Amino acid sequence: NAGVMQNPRHLVRRRGQEARLRCSPMKGHSHVYWYRQLPEEGLKFMVYLQKENIIDESGMPKERFSAEFPKEGPSILRIQQVVRGDSAAYFCASSPLPGHTEAFFGQGTRLTVV
């Protein structure tokens, strides 16, 4: 049973481009959480999704950021028109039940905006 898979591991984008980060949860997990770790800062919650639904997006920046978790395929975190301040590590976690009873994290995607 593979763990939470994130890709790419490293992503370099120029200012103004779009970044797409993918997260495949563990098998049987239908709840996905995205977190962001800015340089020299702690992890911060961004969004919680269930299949085809956004449950809690209270941590998402109001503009340029969106997330989805379709019926088929991975969850996608999309950042439009990236800026230098978006450079960070983005982690995905999944759980089989609501309430994040266990914390299964992916390896993260390290986004660098140049």
Place this chain on the structure above:
Amino acid sequence: KNEVEQSPQNLTAQEGEFITINCSYSVGISALHWLQQHPGGGIVSLFMLSSGKKKHGRLIATINIQEKHSSLHITASHPRDSAVYICAVREETSGSRLTFGEGTQLTVNP
């Protein structure tokens, strides 16, 4: 003030020493997690606690719900224990999301 505070921020130890990392929180929680993050690496869950004490190998985690405090102990520390240790809580009122401490950078020298 952060809802989750860890101390110390940085800790350097000699191989074999007993290590304690502390976590205090100011909100009602349903669970507390201890996580480990290696440089450039992913995040590994070490423990999830809602009461009492758990042990796994050389690692021990305790929580005191009344005092809103948890500790992570490492016995007979080893250089491979060098990592960032992160305390995270699941707040009673937030449903599913985790709130994290800033992390403790542990360096164990041979």
